[in-house]
Amino acid sequence: MISVPVGGTAQLDCAVFADPLPSNVEWIWRNKYGIETELDSAIAHIVTTRGNQKMMSTLTIPDVAVRDGGDYVCKTTNMFGSVMRNIHLEIEESIPNLIIITSITAGAILLVTVAVVLVIIAKRRGWICKSHLDDTIEVPSSRPMPPVPKYVYKTGTIDSGVEDLELQEMYGTLKPRPPPRMEKKWESVGLSYSGLVNSTYPPPNPSV
The missing domain is CATH 2.60.40.10 (Immunoglobulins)
Structure with missing residues (x-):
């Protein structure tokens, strides 16, 4: 060699x-x-x-x-x-080169050590605010819907275009109120009594 x-x-x-x-x-x-x-x-x-x-x-x-x-x-x-x-x-390698390389390496290690020590001291004394990025963000849970009353009436007129509605508690859904029942007149039943109404003869007398 x-x-x-x-x-x-x-x-x-x-x-x-x-x-x-x-x-x-x-x-x-x-x-x-x-x-x-x-x-x-x-x-x-x-x-x-x-x-x-x-x-x-x-x-x-x-x-x-x-x-x-x-x-x-x-x-x-x-x-x-x-x-x-x-x-x-x-x-x-020549001695000057070794000295330069060793000095640069030692200086870099010293700077890193000093930086780590300063960060630790600053955290202990509260000079550095703690990061809140890691904090768990609590998402508020959705508020439950209030119970629907069993019977709620809303009135209106035909002219206003608002129909009467009835809200009922039926599996959480809205049930429309059925239309009101109209009384049927005898004319609409389908029977005709015109013969009796237009007759000019008096009704027969009941037999004794």
Whole structure:
């Protein structure tokens, strides 16, 4: 494992001893999420030297950041097989950054604690009105209808268009008063006595 502070330069060396020597050395970066990226000269500074049955490859990362941490794998292959080496790069945060982060965290915790204490004190001393939103709203129950009197008369005339009504207590409903009964005249019965009325002869005398 290699530790480098933030902003420093990381230099990773990979030495290979083989006969015959491989043609090249590959570098692979595996970040903390397990995602692998193949590195080449276009995106990284790689220098490879060859000697007597020895090959040295150096990967240089200038101005490293926290995101550059992870595992760096050097891999090479010849006619007899493949070999690889894993180098873990740990990025150390600078002391000023740690102090700033720690101070901000401590300040936030302190502010939250002070706010909670002030709210508790204010509630105990009655400085904060209690919320009535949670109070149960009592809905007044509907008042029962007064009992309908058994007999209530309302009079009127035919000209006024108001008929006589009679309110009776009949299962809670209103019962209209029946129309008054009219006395039938004898003319409307259907019997005719015109023969007796128009007769000029006196009635016969009763026999003795």
